[in-house]
Amino acid sequence: MQNHASHFRDRVKKAGSGAAVPAEMVEFYDGLFDYLQKQHAFYSASGLLPTLQPHDLPVADKGKHIFSEQSLRLLASGIEPLIRLMAAHHPGMTLEPLRGALEGGALSDFAGAFLTKDAGLLERLALTHKADRDQAVFIITNLLKPFLAALREANAGLVIQPDESRRLCPFCGHYPDMAAIVGVRDGKRFLHCSLCENRWPYRRIACAVCGCEDADKLEFLSREEYPRYRIDLCHACGGYIKTMRLDKFEDADACDLAVENICTPHFDAAALQAGFRRP
Ligand SMILES: [Zn+2]
Numbered sequence: 331m332q333n334h335a336s337h338f339r340d341r342v343k344k345a346g347s348g349a350a351v352p353a354e355m356v357e358f359y360d361g362l363f364d365y366l367q368k369q370h371a372f373y374s375a376s377g378l379l380p381t382l383q384p385h386d387l388p389v390a391d392k393g394k395h396i397f398s399e400q401s402l403r404l405l406a407s408g409i410e411p412l413i414r415l416m417a418a419h420h421p422g423m424t425l426e427p428l429r430g431a432l433e434g435g436a437l438s439d440f441a442g443a444f445l446t447k448d449a450g451l452l453e454r455l456a457l458t459h460k461a462d463r464d465q466a467v468f469i470i471t472n473l474l475k476p477f478l479a480a481l482r483e484a485n486a487g488l489v490i491q492p493d494e495s496r497r498l499c500p501f502c503g504h505y506p507d508m509a510a511i512v513g514v515r516d517g518k519r520f521l522h523c524s525l526c527e528n529r530w531p532y533r534r535i536a537c538a539v540c541g542c543e544d545a546d547k548l549e550f551l552s553r554e555e556y557p558r559y560r561i562d563l564c565h566a567c568g569g570y571i572k573t574m575r576l577d578k579f580e581d582a583d584a585c586d587l588a589v590e591n592i593c594t595p596h597f598d599a600a601a602l603q604a605g606f607r608r609p
């Protein structure tokens with residue numbers, strides 16, 4: 331996992347960087363990135379992450395069954411600090427029922443429903459445990475993020491066959507949150523996983539949401555003042571993804587797309603306003 335906390339601070343402080351994080355959110359993301367870093371370091375150093383086999387991928391397909399008792403105990407260590415962070419920055423939020431549910435044995439159900447993208451089950455679980463669905467999604471996302479990133483790194487020897495038509499992360503099975511194109515002309519394009527932070531190559535001309543390759547249906551929006559970014563829109567599915575354009579001499583690995591995603595909410599606003607949505 332990249333050092334998001336330090337990249338975030340650099341990015342927000344740098345004048346003219348185009349970072350559009352509202353002032354009241356800077357402290358929150360600062361805390362969140364610190365939290366992710368600490369949990370990731372803890373999981374990586376624990377020596378308790380499972381060894382996966384090729385048939386275990388993408389891990390989302392196993393839903394709640396990817397978590398052994400040991401993995402659940404590891405994951406549970408992240409609940410209290412994350413809830414505390416949320417509560418400190420959102421004083422009106424009632425998070426106790428959710429915390430009680432996750433610490434009381436519902437963690438694997440919530441995580442499994444989230445990983446398998448079972449929106450109906452997530453809704454029912456939130457209702458059963460008197461928790462807010464969106465808050466539950468936020469908490470589960472950030473609980474799983476450092477765990478899955480550490481799990482992926484611990485299993486880096488697993489060979490994943492390259493397939494440029496994969497729209498979901500080949501390791502964890504989740505959606506990408508950003509794309510990047512390296513080199514301005516015939517550069518390679520890759521997608522960045524919103525959960526385990528994996529990157530994988532993807533077709534240059536195809537929607538990252540539905541896979542549509544019809545150039546007439548694909549469009550991108552860019553603004554002169556932000557030459558490093560564009561929004562790829564698809565008229566076939568109504569989806570969009572934010573894309574960073576990297577110079578061909580730039581080290582693509584040094585670019586922190588998780589931080590870029592947080593620093594560019596104005597592009598999301600523009601896409602949503604134009605009637606497009608994220609998966
Ligand atoms: Zn992933």
Ligand SMILES: [Zn+2]
Pocket residue numbers: 537538539540541542564565566567568569
């Ligand atoms: Zn599409």
